[in-house]
Amino acid sequence: MTKHNIDFKKARQFLKNPPLGCFSEYSTAYAITNENLRFVTELSDLSSARVLTAAGSGDHPIFYALAGAAHIDTFDISFCAKTIMDIKTTAISAFKSFWYFGLVHELYDEKHVCKLARILQIKNDLPDDTREFIEKTNGCRLFAKGCFPFQYKSYLPTIEEYKIIQERIRGPFNFVWTDICKLRDNLEPDSKYDVINISNIFHYRKDAKTTAKIMNGLEYHLAPGGQIISYNSCPRVPNREDWKIIQYKTLEKDKVFVLQKIR
Numbered sequence: 001m002t003k004h005n006i007d008f009k010k011a012r013q014f015l016k017n018p019p020l021g022c023f024s025e026y027s028t029a030y031a032i033t034n035e036n037l038r039f040v041t042e043l044s045d046l047s048s049a050r051v052l053t054a055a056g057s058g059d060h061p062i063f064y065a066l067a068g069a070a071h072i073d074t075f076d077i078s079f080c081a082k083t084i085m086d087i088k089t090t091a092i093s094a095f096k097s098f099w100y101f102g103l104v105h106e107l108y109d110e111k112h113v114c115k116l117a118r119i120l121q122i123k124n125d126l127p128d129d130t131r132e133f134i135e136k137t138n139g140c141r142l143f144a145k146g147c148f149p150f151q152y153k154s155y156l157p158t159i160e161e162y163k164i165i166q167e168r169i170r171g172p173f174n175f176v177w178t179d180i181c182k183l184r185d186n187l188e189p190d191s192k193y194d195v196i197n198i199s200n201i202f203h204y205r206k207d208a209k210t211t212a213k214i215m216n217g218l219e220y221h222l223a224p225g226g227q228i229i230s231y232n233s234c235p236r237v238p239n240r241e242d243w244k245i246i247q248y249k250t251l252e253k254d255k256v257f258v259l260q261k262i263r
């Protein structure tokens, strides 16, 4: 496992007073996805697929595992995304579904994550950096974006899905802590993926130069015929002639784009 260089003082300072709408190395993570991940994972043929996905709330890799992906790696700009992902994968191994669902509800907006009874039960099994992070940021809200707990139901796995997830997830996912602009430099140089899911990241990336840089980096790590999945509530996909864009409408205000390189 990669050793991450966490600046705890900086993390605490940031999390005590997080600026609105900003994603950065310690920005608050989503406690639960607000995307239709059952729909998204159906867009790709996942049999023997290698997937790279934004970690987000941890639900992206979890739903890719549920859908049968053979190998899943994750990346995110925020260490809080790794934290929620590690908490979920550890809890999945330890807890029955109702206890897991309870934990996901409790984590929302919680300032003392490391003191929760359900966390104390799994704390020793968490990856070391994640355990240290929740201890040293005690008093800060780590997971507060996205859905409110009363909206959780359709975004949580069902009990049947949870059983499959438990069979398929046996440990933490690999995590690359990086801004998407530097993803290419931070992945294993020869790694190739059939699916790269960049979630809602283009939503926040507007200028053509940055978008082109991101696409070039992603293209380098795409296997032949591979897809980039971009979920945007306010679509800003690159307008480039060398990428084929198939647009899908999903939820009322959301769209999912599947992009494929025309070779």
Ligand SMILES: C[S@@+](CC[C@H](N)C(=O)[O-])C[C@H]1O[C@@H](n2cnc3c(N)ncnc32)[C@H](O)[C@@H]1O
Pocket (backbone or CB within 6 Å): 023, 024, 027, 029, 030, 032, 033, 034, 035, 054, 055, 056, 057, 058, 075, 076, 077, 078, 081, 178, 179, 180, 181, 199, 200, 201, 204
């Ligand atoms: C924009 S958010 C959307 C979350 C999502 N709707 C969900 O269901 O979890 C997706 C994730 O991308 C990460 N992110 C945002 N900007 C990023 C960037 N420039 N590079 C890498 N990750 C980024 C955020 O930290 C967040 O975890």
